[in-house]
Amino acid sequence: MITVKSLHHTFSIGKKGHERKVEVLKGINFHIQTGEIVAIVGKSGSGKSTLLQTIAGFMKPDSGSILVNNTEIAGFTEKQSAAFRLDHFGFIFQNFQLLPSQTVFENIELPLKLKGVSRAIREKKVAELLKKVGLTSVADHYPNELSGGQQQRVSIARAMITNPPIILADEPTGSLDSQTEQEILSLIRLLNKNENLTFVIITHDEEVASIADRQFRMTDGVLVGGMLHVI
Numbered sequence: 001m002i003t004v005k006s007l008h009h010t011f012s013i014g015k016k017g018h019e020r021k022v023e024v025l026k027g028i029n030f031h032i033q034t035g036e037i038v039a040i041v042g043k044s045g046s047g048k049s050t051l052l053q054t055i056a057g058f059m060k061p062d063s064g065s066i067l068v069n070n071t072e073i074a075g076f077t078e079k080q081s082a083a084f085r086l087d088h089f090g091f092i093f094q095n096f097q098l099l100p101s102q103t104v105f106e107n108i109e110l111p112l113k114l115k116g117v118s119r120a121i122r123e124k125k126v127a128e129l130l131k132k133v134g135l136t137s138v139a140d141h142y143p144n145e146l147s148g149g150q151q152q153r154v155s156i157a158r159a160m161i162t163n164p165p166i167i168l169a170d171e172p173t174g175s176l177d178s179q180t181e182q183e184i185l186s187l188i189r190l191l192n193k194n195e196n197l198t199f200v201i202i203t204h205d206e207e208v209a210s211i212a213d214r215q216f217r218m219t220d221g222v223l224v225g226g227m228l229h230v231i
């Protein structure tokens with residue numbers, strides 16, 4: 001599903017003329033299979049977000065290979081990356097990133113609108129997903145009328161609406177209390193099982209990492225681990 005080989009990336013930090021080079025990805029290698037939940041765990045600044053951004057095609061690595069379903073995406077142009085992203089990746093963020101002026105229904109249907117999907121199909125698909133994430137009764141509410149857990153359910157539904165095979169999640173429960181965190185983690189597990197969805201979750205929270213089939217540890221730009229985790 002995702003195979004990363006010899007991925008390198010270096011940032012230039014600081015004022016022009018006095019830049020400092022920081023090697024953030026020092027030759028990353030891993031393979032993720034379809035239907036796995038993988039957690040990428042590591043301290044702040046270890047390079048987790050940079051890795052996720054390169055997989056998603058938001059950032060071009062200096063060198064290395066990223067194969068997603070046998071397509072090499074590391075050398076894609078921005079336009080190619082955007083098109084590939086829409087078909088292959090859904091995103092979940094710590095702060096939900098919902099549009100405040102749009103209802104739950106409208107937030108979830110947005111990616112389908114961007115793809116030019118007809119209204120009838122959009123309505124059918126959003127209704128199906130609302131049911132899967134347990135939000136049918138709040139379809140016409142606005143994000144600020146929902147709890148944090150409900151907002152994260154909306155963003156999970158939005159991430160899934162175009163049927164991408166892979167969900168990339170950056171600290172998906174970072175803004176939630178521990179009980180709500182457990183509910184969202186259970187939902188992720190359920191969707192993984194029922195829909196065969198692959199999840200790549202970035203976290204520094206061991207509780208979150210514990211739901212993963214495998215955990216990778218990011219330390220100073222090096223990724224280690226990947227042992228099967230028994231839950």
Ligand SMILES: Nc1ncnc2c1ncn2[C@@H]1O[C@H](COP(=O)(O)OP(=O)(O)OP(=O)(O)O)[C@@H](O)[C@H]1O
Pocket residue numbers: 011012013022024042043044045046047048049050051204
């Ligand atoms: N656009 C950028 N320009 C320059 N340096 C950057 C940029 N993005 C990240 N960095 C640097 O790269 C290193 C890794 O950052 P990254 O955000 O990938 O870490 P992280 O493990 O995701 O951290 P956190 O958990 O705090 O989000 C940090 O030293 C950071 O300062």
